[in-house]
Amino acid sequence: MVVDDSPFSLTLTTGALAGFGIRPTFTVGRGAEARRILQEKPVDLLLVDTDMPDIDGFELVRWLRRSGPNPNAFTPVIMTASHIRRGRVTEARDCGANFVVTKPFSAAMLLERILWVARDSRPFLEVGDYLGPDRRFRHDDYDGEERRADMIRKKTMEFA
Amino acid sequence: MTVITHVQRKSRLAEMVDRPGGVSVGVALAQAKANLDGLKDQALAIISENIGALLAHPTPDIPEALRLDSAYAASSQVIDAASPFALDDLCTAAKGLCDLLDAAPRQGGFDWRIATVHAQAMKLLLSLTPDAPGTAEARIAIMANLSEVLKRKLPTAPQSPV
Numbered sequence: 001m002v003v004d005d006s007p008f009s010l011t012l013t014t015g016a017l018a019g020f021g022i023r024p025t026f027t028v029g030r031g032a033e034a035r036r037i038l039q040e041k042p043v044d045l046l047l048v049d050t051d052m053p054d055i056d057g058f059e060l061v062r063w064l065r066r067s068g069p070n071p072n073a074f075t076p077v078i079m080t081a082s083h084i085r086r087g088r089v090t091e092a093r094d095c096g097a098n099f100v101v102t103k104p105f106s107a108a109m110l111l112e113r114i115l116w117v118a119r120d121s122r123p124f125l126e127v128g129d130y131l132g133p134d135r136r137f138r139h140d141d142y143d144g145e146e147r148r149a150d151m152i153r154k155k156t157m158e159f160a
Numbered sequence: 161m162t163v164i165t166h167v168q169r170k171s172r173l174a175e176m177v178d179r180p181g182g183v184s185v186g187v188a189l190a191q192a193k194a195n196l197d198g199l200k201d202q203a204l205a206i207i208s209e210n211i212g213a214l215l216a217h218p219t220p221d222i223p224e225a226l227r228l229d230s231a232y233a234a235s236s237q238v239i240d241a242a243s244p245f246a247l248d249d250l251c252t253a254a255k256g257l258c259d260l261l262d263a264a265p266r267q268g269g270f271d272w273r274i275a276t277v278h279a280q281a282m283k284l285l286l287s288l289t290p291d292a293p294g295t296a297e298a299r300i301a302i303m304a305n306l307s308e309v310l311k312r313k314l315p316t317a318p319q320s321p322v
Contacts, residue, residue, distance in 0.1 A: 006237065006240055008199075008202065008203070008206055008240065008241060009240045009241075011199060012196065012199060012203075012240075012241075012243070012244055015192070015195035015196055015198075015199060016192045016195065016196060016244065017192075018191070018192075018195055019188055019189070019190075019191035019192025019193070019194065019195045019196075020183075020188040020191070020192060021182055021183050021188060021191075042172070044171070044172045044173045044176065045173050051236065074166070074168060074169070074171070075171070076171055076173050082236040082237075082239035082240050082243070082254075082258075083232075083235075083236055083239060083254075083255055083258040083259075083262075085262045086259075086262055086263065087262075103239050103240065103243035103251065104239065104242065104243040104244070104246075104247070104248055104251040105243060105244075106244060106246070107189055107192035107193060107196060107244060108189055110192075111185065111188060111189065111192070114173075115177060117173070118171065118173045118174045118176075118177040119174060119177075121168060121170075122168070123165050123166060123167050123168055124165070124166040124168060125163055125164070125165055125166075126163070126164035126165075126166070127161060127162075127163045127164075128161055133168075
């Protein structure tokens with residue numbers, strides 16, 4: 001499902017997804033409509049814009065994460081933002097999305113993020129007001145074969 | 161504080177990604193690029209339209225908060241439309257303007273000449289021919305000037321890399 005109040009952004013995102021072989025079942029311009037569908041239909045991936053007039057992306061994702069026993073409560077979520085207002089940075093961190101991507105981003109980066117959230121196996125934590133993927137990341141080196149595409153690419157570029 | 165841990169099951173997205181078949185990453189990206197290239201003219205028209213809105217004279221007696229929100233929306237739309245087409249300087253300029261408008265006092269007092277300078281810079285960036293001689297230097301100079309404006313007017317804000 002792709003949710004964006006800008007029709008052109010919706011076209012751009014669905015165009016890139018179509019290239020990847022992903023055909024969104026729902027392309028929605030309003031947060032309220034997205035919420036209605038998310039209550040009724042299974043959704044495999046939610047790509048949602050942060051800034052929307054009625055229910056914005058943060059509110060939609062916060063609602064989704066707390067909408068259990070709705071199976072979509074654990075659906076991978078990528079939020080896209082052209083700009084995040086300073087007063088809303090905390091909301092971006094706390095809404096429960098798997099990833100927040102700020103523009104500009106290329107089709108390659110979008111694909112990378114989709115693959116990343118597909119493999120995101122972090123447990124969901126419920127702590128105070130927060131419900132979403134564990135936000136703590138390990139910063140020490142992984143002791144094993146590197147299989148993450150972005151890390152392999154980074155290392156290849158370092159050696160080039 | 162109580163922490164409840166919900167162990168995640170493998171998502172349907174992960175199952176789909178792991179299913180055999182489909183297209184290679186190279187093919188997927190080439191197809192996506194072809195689809196997006198077909199939208200570039202429309203994107204450039206939207207960018208020009210929003211730069212035009214930023215340069216237009218405001219409606220008389222428009223409340224400051226509304227004027228700020230309209231300019232913020234126009235600048236955001238420039239970022240939205242420019243995002244997939246590697247127009248990074250344009251996005252940086254529009255982001256800088258969004259930062260400034262976001263930090264502006266809602267009751268009035270924003271120096272609107274800054275918005276005009278940003279919009280004119282965006283117009284110029286859009287008009288520069290990529291491979292023409294002097295283009296790279298002109299881009300660097302424009303971005304350095306905008307970065308300077310941002311540093312002066314918003315010293316505490318995280319600066320977008322130029």
